[in-house]
Amino acid sequence: MTDIINLAGVSRMFASDPPVAALTDVNLRVRPGDYVSIVGPSGSGKSTLLNILGLLDLPDSGTYHLEGRETTRLDDVTRTALRGARLGFVFQSFHLLAHRDVMENVMLGDLYTGGRRRDRRERATAALDRVGMGHRLHFRPGHLSGGERQRVAIARALIGTPALLLCDEPTGNLDSVNTAAVLDLFDDLRAAGTTLVVITHDETVSRRAGRRVRIADGRLTEIPVAAEVTVPLPVLGGTR
Amino acid sequence: MIGRRRLSGIPISRLDARDLAGEALAGIGVRPARTALTVLATVLGIGTLVTTLGVSATAGNQIAGRFDAVTATEVTVDVAVPASPDSPPAVRWEALDDLSRLNGVTAVAAYAKTAAGSEASVRANTVRDPERVLDRALPVAGSTATLPDAARTGIALGRFFDAGHIARRDRVAVLGAQAAEQLGLSRVDNQPAVFVAGTPFVVIGILAPIGRADQQILAGSVIVPFTTGDETLHLGPLATVVITTALGAAPLIAQQAPAALSPNDPAVVQVHAPPDPAGLRTGVADDVSGLLLILGVVSLVVGALGIANVTLVTVIERTAEIGLRRALGARRRHIAAQFLLESTAVGLLGGIAGASTGIVAVVVISVARDWTPVLDVRLAAGAPLAGALVGLLAGLYPALRAARMQPVDALRGPA
Numbered sequence: 001m002t003d004i005i006n007l008a009g010v011s012r013m014f015a016s017d018p019p020v021a022a023l024t025d026v027n028l029r030v031r032p033g034d035y036v037s038i039v040g041p042s043g044s045g046k047s048t049l050l051n052i053l054g055l056l057d058l059p060d061s062g063t064y065h066l067e068g069r070e071t072t073r074l075d076d077v078t079r080t081a082l083r084g085a086r087l088g089f090v091f092q093s094f095h096l097l098a099h100r101d102v103m104e105n106v107m108l109g110d111l112y113t114g115g116r117r118r119d120r121r122e123r124a125t126a127a128l129d130r131v132g133m134g135h136r137l138h139f140r141p142g143h144l145s146g147g148e149r150q151r152v153a154i155a156r157a158l159i160g161t162p163a164l165l166l167c168d169e170p171t172g173n174l175d176s177v178n179t180a181a182v183l184d185l186f187d188d189l190r191a192a193g194t195t196l197v198v199i200t201h202d203e204t205v206s207r208r209a210g211r212r213v214r215i216a217d218g219r220l221t222e223i224p225v226a227a228e229v230t231v232p233l234p235v236l237g238g239t240r
Numbered sequence: 241m242i243g244r245r246r247l248s249g250i251p252i253s254r255l256d257a258r259d260l261a262g263e264a265l266a267g268i269g270v271r272p273a274r275t276a277l278t279v280l281a282t283v284l285g286i287g288t289l290v291t292t293l294g295v296s297a298t299a300g301n302q303i304a305g306r307f308d309a310v311t312a313t314e315v316t317v318d319v320a321v322p323a324s325p326d327s328p329p330a331v332r333w334e335a336l337d338d339l340s341r342l343n344g345v346t347a348v349a350a351y352a353k354t355a356a357g358s359e360a361s362v363r364a365n366t367v368r369d370p371e372r373v374l375d376r377a378l379p380v381a382g383s384t385a386t387l388p389d390a391a392r393t394g395i396a397l398g399r400f401f402d403a404g405h406i407a408r409r410d411r412v413a414v415l416g417a418q419a420a421e422q423l424g425l426s427r428v429d430n431q432p433a434v435f436v437a438g439t440p441f442v443v444i445g446i447l448a449p450i451g452r453a454d455q456q457i458l459a460g461s462v463i464v465p466f467t468t469g470d471e472t473l474h475l476g477p478l479a480t481v482v483i484t485t486a487l488g489a490a491p492l493i494a495q496q497a498p499a500a501l502s503p504n505d506p507a508v509v510q511v512h513a514p515p516d517p518a519g520l521r522t523g524v525a526d527d528v529s530g531l532l533l534i535l536g537v538v539s540l541v542v543g544a545l546g547i548a549n550v551t552l553v554t555v556i557e558r559t560a561e562i563g564l565r566r567a568l569g570a571r572r573r574h575i576a577a578q579f580l581l582e583s584t585a586v587g588l589l590g591g592i593a594g595a596s597t598g599i600v601a602v603v604v605i606s607v608a609r610d611w612t613p614v615l616d617v618r619l620a621a622g623a624p625l626a627g628a629l630v631g632l633l634a635g636l637y638p639a640l641r642a643a644r645m646q647p648v649d650a651l652r653g654p655a
Binding site (some may be wrong): 051054056057076077078080081082083084085086087089091093095097099100104108109111112113114117156160 | 250251252253254255256258259263266269270560561563564565566567568569570571572574647648651
């Protein structure tokens with residue numbers, strides 16, 4: 001089966017004085033159905049890696065195959081199309097439109113990718129049901145808790161049936177109960193076959209992933225799975 | 241495009257027109273108060289333009305339509321006084337016949353009059369009363385028999401003199417209403433006499449009020465047959481020709497009168513005719529509209545700057561939204577189109593509201609002035625389009641800025 005992600009020798013420098021090497025010779029393979037966490041402190045190159053994985057930024061060197069397709073030489077329009085069609089983003093600050101209700105926010109995920117208008121509403125409802133938000137269709141984001149907002153954002157990412165869900169500090173703005181609910185949701189999604197890459201600085205969050213990758217000073221190191229076994233799971237809330 | 245699609249296997253992002261419209265409308269609706277204020281300047285601009293053009297069209301039409309039936313038919317000709325008393329008159333009395341034959345002339349009269357400052361001394365009797373001054377200095381006019389018709393007056397008492405009186409050089413007089421009052425005459429059935437410079441005249445009639453604004457002097461005058469006047473009072477050749485015309489004929493008659501009256505030297509006569517209605521209309525339109533049109537255009541420019549400013553602020557405020565949309569697969573042109581459509585819709589809203597306001601204003605002004613409102617359909621239809629165009633132009637720069645944003649930077653922007 002084709003890898004979802006295959007980063008090979010990716011480097012990214014930022015022109016400043018002195019130049020900052022945000023990523024150095026990064027190699028990463030993510031297979032379908034993987035749940036990978038990338039953990040590292042701030043300034044370690046997490047955001048740069050996410051931007052490159054999300055086709056929002058281009059590496060200076062190396063190759064990035066997304067579902068077997070080389071992306072670093074694609075033009076902006078095609079990368080934009082690929083991003084919209086194959087990637088789902090989940091952000092720390094949710095990025096929900098405050099003046100649109102939950103349903104409209106989720107439908108936004110399908111606006112530019114050529115999804116059929118006719119059944120967009122049904123697909124949005126289905127996505128919201130998947131994240132357990134089917135009872136809040138016409139709420140404004142302002143009337144939702146942080147965890148609920150993040151679940152709406154996840155539903156927005158899921159509506160386009162992406163190959164990969166890219167999550168950037170998805171629990172960074174959430175309390176422990178809401179964090180647990182979102183992590184439980186990730187487990188469910190993974191069980192249903194979704195490929196997840198979660199970028200976080202929180203060890204607790206990272207431990208829930210099937211594979212753990214540490215990033216420090218722009219370099220990746222895989223954390224052995226064995227390490228995970230001995231660590232007790234955090235207390236999970238009942239909001240599942 | 242096809243090749244690129246095949247290469248990547250991914251169809252390029254697209255945005256349905258209905259979705260674009262929906263997103264733009266939702267964007268406008270986020271801040272209704274701000275949108276309303278932004279619209280206001282455009283409303284003022286378009287409203288001023290529509291009102292100005294509408295009112296000037298209405299007023300112009302009004303001048304043409306209701307153009308005063310009375311003044312439009314009045315022509316007065318002043319004849320220059322001959323250089324010496326012995327030289328032949330510039331205009332002979334007989335020339336009036338030539339003038340009256342012109343098509344469109346309804347009445348012609350002429351008179352010679354005592355010059356201002358040398359009015360004749362007129363009294364109603366010969367009694368010498370040391371306690372009262374009975375002499376009145378009144379203008380005396382030697383006139384043709386057609387004067388009441390031409391001067392739009394009538395006879396209040398008695399009668400006017402006729403061609404027989406003129407031919408016989410009868411010493412009869414008709415008094416203007418004020419002149420009769422000053423002389424203390426209120427009846428003519430007892431055939432009273434007035435003494436003009438010592439010469440007695442039988443008063444045979446008193447005039448009703450004068451209808452023509454430019455002939456009010458006759459109300460205070462003593463009017464005698466021109467033959468008698470020339471013989472006994474030396475009033476001289478005719479000095480004023482009073483013409484009434486059929487409706488609309490005044491400009492033509494004014495043009496033809498000099499040649500008819502004085503074929504040898506048309507320049508000796510000076511014609512006073514009502515202004516040409518067409519000229520009047522353009523004059524009014526120019527005067528009234530010029531300034532207001534400038535005002536309207538200025539408001540429109542202000543409106544455009546307002547829309548540009550607010551759209552720019554909106555773009556910066558919604559940086560995170562732009563980043564999100566780019567992450568969701570929106571192309572630069574989708575972002576630009578959304579903001580352009582938003583500013584265009586704001587302009588269109590302003591245009592519609594401004595056109596409506598302007599039309600209502602034109603109707604209200606027309607009702608207040610008792611006019612018939614005249615509205616150009618093209619104006620009513622074009623005003624909203626002009627508003628939309630203003631919005632479109634104003635949105636160009638902000639939309640370009642929005643489209644140029646890098647998604648990575650935009651996602652970090654204000655959420």
